[in-house]
Amino acid sequence: MNKMSDLLERLRDRGWRLTSQRRVVAEVLDGDHVHLTADEVHARAAERLPEISRATVYNTLGELVALGEVLEVATDGRAKRYDPNAHRPHQHLVCFACGTIRDVHPTGDPLASLPSAERFGFTITTAEVTYRGLCADCARSAA
Amino acid sequence: MNKMSDLLERLRDRGWRLTSQRRVVAEVLDGDHVHLTADEVHARAAERLPEISRATVYNTLGELVALGEVLEVATDGRAKRYDPNAHRPHQHLVCFACGTIRDVHPTGDPLASLPSAERFGFTITTAEVTYRGLCADCARSAA
DNA sequence: TTCTTGACTTAGACTGTGTCTATCTTAGGA
DNA sequence: TCCTAAGATAGACACAGTCTAAGTCAAGAA
DSSP, X not given: XXXXXXXXXXXXXTTOOOOHHHHHHHHHTOSSSOOEEHHHHHHHHHHHSTTOOHHHHHHHHHHHHHTTSSEEEOOSSXXXXXXXXXXXXXXXXXXXXXXXXXXXXXXXXXXXXXXXXXXXXXXXXXEEXXXXXXXXXXXXXXX | OOHHHHHHHHHHHTTOXXXXXXXXXXXXXXXXXXXXXXXXXXXXXXXXXXXXXXXXXXXHHHHHHXXXXXXXXXXXXXXXXXXXXXXXXXXXXXXXXXXXXXXXOOSSOGGGGSOGGGSTTOEEEEEEEEEEEEOHHHHHHHO
């Protein structure tokens, strides 16, 4: 049960032209708790396909996001990160010190916590939660 | 009861040197539901003090954030925004279409929704929630 | 009040992240 | 096998933010 072959299959069904560049980008994004920046994706993709360009990585990531196969995550003010875990709803937990990101699953529906008096007439569809703290490794080094 | 004079007073007590540049930046940030980018702060500050430089605006905003008087908000992957409402805990509601940001106050403690089994050994101290949807104006234009 | 000094401000160079354009290449159907 | 539109490429460009070296000034000292 390889998730990436599933993905590539789905994309081909939607009329995606399957190039070696797109295949490599999709493979780089495989796994759990993967939150790479575009440059990190490019670096790893280039290990397998040295001539791949930055523009292609950006284009492919943008297409995967538009297709709903990958999530864009902006946990700091710096580079966006790309999260392949788009089919299971989840939130993120970020370490203040080292920036590590974990996918987490809070209880309850975060949308329910906003009373209608606090909705200002908006039609609200999503709630993103970013939990922040010190990870065990960084807490140990700081002690 | 002017909030900005309170702020300037507090800062002077902490040894801040009170320059016209810092005063103007603090005044620009006064108000409710204020979420300006650094460039917007610079533009408004320059209306009152034409020679103020970008570097000074960035420095001053950074100092205000470090002092806990202003919050840095990154709701999109683009420019950070600065929120002077740092003393009342709140979350943000963002319009998909026009990008408008409102301060909102959900019920309950967002930290409580994350079970310890989902904390991966982190010492968690904050939870930021971004609600997203269509504001009333944009919903009307889209119809 | 004037002097002094280190904190502050400035212009502009520089970096990182992301987008765009013009040209070249290629996947996949005919 | 050939054709062609979709895709890939290099590099210029744009935007957000940081850094540096030199000049300026707030506020305490005399």
